[in-house]
Amino acid sequence: MEIRPEEFLTFAEWFGPAIKYFIIAVPVLTFLAIFGCFLVSAARRGPVEGFYAVATVIATAIGKDLPAASLRRTLAIARLTVKESIRRRVIVSFVIFALIFLFAGWFLDRKSDDPAHLYLSFVLTTTTYLAIVLALFLSTASIPADIKSRTIYTIVTKPVRAGELVLGRIFGFVAVITVLLAVMGVISYFFVVRGMEHEHGVLPEGLAALAPVAEGDASPGWEGTTTMNSYHRHSWKVDDTGRGTTDKIMGHQHQVTRSQDADPSDPVAYEIGAPYGALVARVPIYGQMRFLDSEGNPTQKGISVGKEWEYRSYIEGRTLASAIWRFQGLSDRDYPEYLPLGLTLSVFRTYKGDIVTGVRGIIILKSTDPRNPIQCEPIGFISREYELQQLHIPRKLRMESADGASQREIDLFADLVHEGELDIIVRCDDAVQYFGMAQADLYIEAPDAPFGWNFAKGYIGIWLQMIIVVCLGVMFSTFLSTPVAILGTMFAVLLGFFGSFVQDLWTGKAWGGGPIEALIRLVNQDNVVTPLQFGNFELGVHIVKFMDKVYLTIVRALSGVLPDFSGLGRASEYVAYSFNYYDQLLARQCLTTFVYVTAIAIVGYFFMRTREVAA
Amino acid sequence: MSSDSAVAKRPQPQPAPQSDVVIETHNLTKVYRDFWGRQKVRALKALDLEVRRGEIFGLLGPNGSGKTTTIKLLLGLLFPTSGRALVFGQDASDVSKNERIGYLPEESYLYKFLNAEETLDFYARLFNIPAAERKERVNRLISEVKLDWARRRQLKEYSKGMTRRIGLAQALINDPDLILLDEPTTGLDPMGSREMKDTILRLRDEGKTVLLCSHLLPDIQDVCDRIAILHSGELKELGRIDTLLTLQDETQFRAKGLTKAAEDEIRQVIEKHGGTLVGMDHPTTTLEDLFLSIVRESEAHPGRRAHERMEPR
Ligand SMILES: Nc1ncnc2c1ncn2[C@@H]1O[C@H](COP(=O)(O)OP(=O)(O)OP(=O)(O)O)[C@@H](O)[C@H]1O
């Protein structure tokens, strides 16, 4: 999983630019919307009448309907919506959900290296898709059905404002979906936890006393292996008191205990505890990253090694080129024994070398204190490509004295960490090999966050997505029939999912061109990087490019306005990859959703208000 | 925005606040258009009406004459193509007027998955009625429309007449000042339609205004104070029902307890004027006759008002 650059921002850092964008975007969009309405209205009845009509609608909206808005009526509609959903369709989705989970156990690959990820991404994706489909069909059905069956006549002839109708529907569906998601969440939670559960016994064969450290000492403990369960076995060690752990397999470990006064050579005396460590919420603390070039001067980025899609920057081995992360807010209370680092690197080899052992690198910890910028002796490591490496930096480090003649021992926190800040420098230690790194590649592992709450945050992320789907569905259904409203909502959601891709297509960052160009390439079986050609017919190329540009401009404008669904779905990804989803990000998403709900509801109000329901 | 915007035309001088006029239409016209904005039906042509407080006003006309269209325009369910409709002096598109309106649609368009109690409770919640009173009203209305025995059954199990009854209860939930009833007696049994008519009369006695439309002439004749007859969207006749049904050029006498001499004297007077005494009265025609003659007339001469006579006030 890659952390996106915008996800590093804190709430405060994000809020400023967001509110600026908001303050600019809202009036512009409002003006465009009003102008669009005026054009439609003017086309129907002439400019003066059209202007008058639009002005009156806006005036009544602000002057009459807004002050008269009533929570009581909105809730009455919401209650009706809930009742309707219960008495009609919703139960079916529960049955589907239950069935999927009943049979899923058979299809999930229990031999996987990371069963927790498998289980988590399974439940989260299943819930997301099921909930999207449900939200889509529920929300787009209600208002068109009311209009078709004309029950709407008895509603709008009561003092119900169009806005209350729209909001009441939204509230009702959100309530239904909330309960549904809560139930699904609880079921999923137990499904995952149960899925991780298994027991091991101890095999008599491997059981042996550990060899003493020095000749003549007593044995420091015992080691052994467990039985094969859930497609894996562990090996384990206990100390002379009979306590220990297994090794980490498939992301988890077990506690091993020997019952008191039992014979250590008896396999029955050992008890292997419940698995732990599989379902976690790791809390990476990210630092601010910068680069030094091979002469040791600050530089914007490292070297590009010619991979176009690479988001990492490269540093050359055996030079002063370095990647430096500055971490903040470190305190010895959180790390009493060692500083746990998580490191993911990509390696670019200019020669094959010893492909098995990997390229060597060094880590240097340096104080940020300008008056005393001491640093520790380099700590060596062997890189494992693209794989998360967990390194434990001990509290006791060594430092070379100024003359380089002797070394003394320093404490990581007492000597190097200055006001909670620390620089960590990574260099490549093999000549003419390169390390590729990005900001998220090195982090300090803070103590784990509670898994349950993280899981809940994953579901809150899904919930926010559902709220937006419901709003879009209700909004489209105020002026479209159910099938068309479903299509419209789906289009909006898809555009929201692929918004950033569309952006890249437009700016030319992504290859292959717009839809027409892509189609031509598909038919011709062209490579995406060769220039588009029709023999000598150059004008044709221009026409195709122009039409694509027009299309992409429209789509880009739309996707800029629509909610960013892939961003809202990020909570699930974090959870599935066992990362703690930041509360700050969640707060941002909640606020963004709230803004979208308001905007969509207002649009829905105007469509409903100007609709001639009996026509 | 949809074809006709929700707004009315230019603001016009509001009628005097204490006006007795509850419904007013000026030149009200409705043209139904298809998706492309092409004209389909001229359902209502330049209707001018006035309904006063405390009267029962009947809209009469054959099928497709524009009765329902008129009611929908008054409720803001349709937007007028031209002209305007005022209810309580406010434009028909103004939602706040609905606080004082009750509406029984042509067919009862209610939520089939609710039962009688829930239905009324739901509609009551759309008005500002305190919870205790809401409960009381729901119970009272259910017994008024005689559905106590079926109050817990979902409306999808209801017969047509039962749905009609709950529809009426729904229209009265807010104790409205103006009640619009679209063919109130269809689907009701004779007792039911008698009860419906009694209810309408009782509402009038309580000082409410009722506008109903129907093509069931006996109903109209029984309850309405004034009627308007529509034919293919045009107003053909408007006036007090007793005046309309009185044949002013005929006089009918019928007397009791007169002496022979007095009778002879009267007969002589009649004979002196060249007549023959049959009885003495202004006979009334039936509404049916009036209605049929108007419809025939207007089919023969479309566009002409049947009898150009002054509307008695
Ligand atoms: N939604 C509509 N779209 C197009 N035309 C319509 C629509 N509703 C009604 N009409 C037409 O308008 C005319 C008047 O219809 P309206 O429903 O007002 O008649 P009505 O007097 O209520 O008749 P009935 O006694 O059958 O209820 C009819 O010709 C009808 O076909």
Ligand SMILES: [Mg+2]
């Ligand atoms: Mg009708």
